[in-house]
Amino acid sequence: MTSPDLPQGCTNFRLRRLTRMVSRHYDAHMAASGLKTTQYSLLTNVLARGPLRPTDLAQALNLDASTLTRNLKPLVQAGWLSQDEGADARSRLISITDAGREKRAEAQRLWRTAQNEMNALLGIERVHALHALVDENIAALQRAGLTDEEGDDTVAHRGAKA
Template identity: 45%
Template sequence: MLETHCACSKLRRSARIVTSLYDAALAPSGLSVAQFALLRSLARTGPCSLTAFGEATCYDRSTLNRTLRPLEEAGYIASAAGPDRRARLIDITDKARSVIAAAEPHWRDAEARIDEALGEERVALFAILDRVEELRA
């Protein structure tokens, strides 16, 4: 692996490695880690506008739309006009709740691999990542 002293390169490379680990673990569920994370996040937020959900998950609107489209086509997400009819509200479906429940053991397996690799340093990593998230403009 190429050595780098660039924080962005190091974080992006680490993210690709971790994403690959979680994608492999979640493969039996048919979901990618990005899809699983969005479904779980939407389950926690409840019905909300795309704008609010994008802000909550740090996704820009076009990336969020591109990631949500296959989930909506698969019947995991339902959308409806909001109270003022200008904003589209999204929410998970019962089908999504079922696939989340089926995928969670696979997600826990991936979490266990991360825990095993990091041990006590996981707490420090999360503290550092929290500080990185505070850089959000």
């Protein structure tokens, strides 16, 4: 028998359901730019932090090196990011290109529309409360030693003003 004070149902299932719904909303808007939301986030983070070494970008986004390499590849191939020699022959620097800045600006307009629609759908107060609750819980889980395996996209999601 469960206590009436304990939450009922699976927290993981509820959060995954919510994130799938929100992701579909943003992805539908971002599709017009030809970017996935993860690619937009990478462009935004490189713009805000770069030029920088892949190791530093992976650390900033809390991604493992192979995931970062896989995610960077199509952006480099499209000419939106470049990987140039760093301080020595063994190091590389990732930077955003002019074409990448243009692509990011295009996607930013679409992201902003998606964000404004989400604000309207949920209400500004609810979005503020959701952000605060999510941030508080991320901090609590980090204090408990859990890490964010998929990356911290706060630079890209602070209003995408970078």
